[in-house]
Amino acid sequence: MERNQMRRQLALMRQSFFDQGFLDEQFIQLEELQDDANPNFVEEVVTLYYRDSSRLILNIDQALERNPLDFNKLDNYMHQFKGSSTSIGAKKVKAECTQFREYCKAGNSEGCMRTFQQLKKEYAILKRKLEAYFQQARQAGPLETACRSRN
């Protein structure tokens, strides 16, 4: 009972990610890759993403402190960051990345900094949500995580 409820909750949580635009189709691709051989694949990838991207965030933060801004470098960092975010399906984060790159191309320092703050916010929000999700998934049992409901 408890389990089923948990699973249902989990499913709802997961669905909300898509509905609210936090995650996109790519996340489903990851879920599809999860199998018996890699039962925690999605969680592993997301963890890897957060670990690696935190380094990038740091770099960008530092680069944004320079004056004047090196837009080229910033764009490069952001390109990498965007690639990673895209691959896990982090939709909102990706949107901020795109916006940031636009500002870079336009040479808009203020825009870049503002966007980056927003990006970090979205990034943190998603991280929290996913952490909670995975935790719940572990509690609910493997069935949930392996459940691929195409939305």
Next chain:
Amino acid sequence: MNQSNCKGSMSTASSSTNWKANDVVPDQFPAGLRVLVVDDDPTCLVILEKMLRTCLYEVTKCNRAEVALSMLRENKNGFDIVISDVHMPDMDGFKLLEHIGLEMDLPVIMMSADDGKQVVMKGVTHGACDYLIKPVRIEALKNIWQHVVRKKKNEWKDLEQSGSVEEGDRQQKLSEDVDYSSSANEGNWKNSKKRKDEEEETEDRDDTSTLKKPRVVWSVELHQQFVAAVNQLGIDKAVPKKILELMNVPGLTRENVASHLQKYRLYLRRLSGVSQHQGMNNSFMSPQDATFGAMSSLNGLDLQTLSVTGQLPAQSLATLQAAGLGRSTTKSGIPMPLVDQRNLFSFENPKLRFGEGQQQQMSSNKPMNLLHGIPTTMEPKQLASLHQSAQSIGSMNMQVNTHGGQGSSLLMQMAQPQSRGQILNESTSSHVPRLPSSIGQPIMTNGIAGGVIGRNGIGDNSRGTGYNQVPPSSSMLSFPMNHTTELAGNSFPLGSTPGISNVTSKGSFQEEGNSEMKGSAGFVQSYDIFNDLHQHQHQHKSHDWELQNVGLHFDASQNANPIQGNLDVSPSVLVHQGYSSSQRSGQNRNASAVGRAMFSGVECVEQGNMQNFSPHLNNLLVDNSVRVKAETIPDTNCQTTLFTEHFGQDDLMSALLKQQGGIGTAETDFDLDGYSMDNIPV
């Protein structure tokens, strides 16, 4: 993909090598496909790995391009396909693509989150066999095996074609080549199938051919030694004899060095030429900066040579070299640096040059061989004009153009039958860039040099890969070379090989006389190689091949280059001719000589044995010649005929030659037989 197998004989001859995907592919294929995936982003890397594993492929992941390259080098046959990201911190993805193309001739798929047209175009022109936009879906990966099959198929086709032309030597060579190429690329599964089928035949052939023609494998180390020697001597003073002495490698002949030098020069020219030719080719080419960069360097080399020979003004040389060195992805936009520059890669106006140069070239016949060996089917006139205008940066190209004027003749020469075919085929992927790398010129800042060397070492079959120059549009060419557009991309000023025209003007390639060689010599000008070529015309089977290659390129070069226009025709013809010519030893020689000339880089020209003809060069030449011809040779009636694969080589050659301006029946001289790429007599 399959180019029509026009010859029945071919099928027989190549039966052993006739590897059809359906036939030989193991049942479990594509499962077990050995994929190397390179991406600096760990998240993407892990995801890709998992996806590929799910597709039942054997995956090796790597987060650094350098590491990937060394992995590939260490284990040449260890992988079937490479997937690489475009933006990587330690090495540009396109550069890696070039290296792989040159050295290993493996199909490479590029990936990026960037889906801008320019970037994708760049991938195409550099010879990537596919371009995936991130995020990559597993569905996209499920079909990547097709690229492996396609490549193999093309290689086989090439071999077949080249082999079918002649029996005996050719076949042997073919088998050699086949083996050679297969050794380079074969994956385990492939090997098991193909090898077994052909094993017996190839083995036999191998023995014989091996005895007959020892191949010089330009390994990375060897190439580096070569480059060091060249640098030490100075590009303008780098003559094969001295290089050989400096290198002090036992067993290496001057011919080997000469042909390799030719290729190297082509490569440099290409590097430098890239930046120059903007308009030359078409928008298509533009994105090829990288490719061209290589050419520039190549050009630089040529420039030196040219300058020495008086054709290239010293400053042009410097410019070219600088350009070459800077090969950086400047958007020269001109895919065919060579073409334009008849006189040298005049970076500014490649197109013009070409036309002008060609005319000039023709007259000069010789000097212009900027593109040594680049089969610029430029008409003599073109060559002449090229010549004049060259001041050269494009000296390298120019040479080629001049030769190219003759277009056909050059092409023919270039068409080392087997090796070239391979090149062409191989080049599909991306070859242009490869070429430069093969040259390994130190100038190549791209670091391709290393790759280049490796590439050369790969041998015939693999050679092709390097040069994407051969346009895949094999439609024209009877060769199944599905060379990708790279050729087109390569703004190889094919036409710019004035030298070529010279060669062709010689007319009948049949004559083995040095006259033809001279034409090609025009390319080389200062090259001893060419001289050698003259001497070794007989051995130039490669010529045929070259032509073939050229032809291939031409076809592929859809680019608008006017010059190319003619070339387009030629390539096919040439290619064809190349093969057929092989039959005729005499003519082949000449043709080969010409072809060689066309390929400045193509060593083959020199000696007929341009085995080590770095595919790249061939491609370069081919491209160039193709280009050149295409446009400037209005009277190439053969064009139509050229495409017909069924043309006997003689016919083709003659057609080409005629087009070129009365080149004559060089085709017959294509000494394709026995001329394996490997045997580039150096």
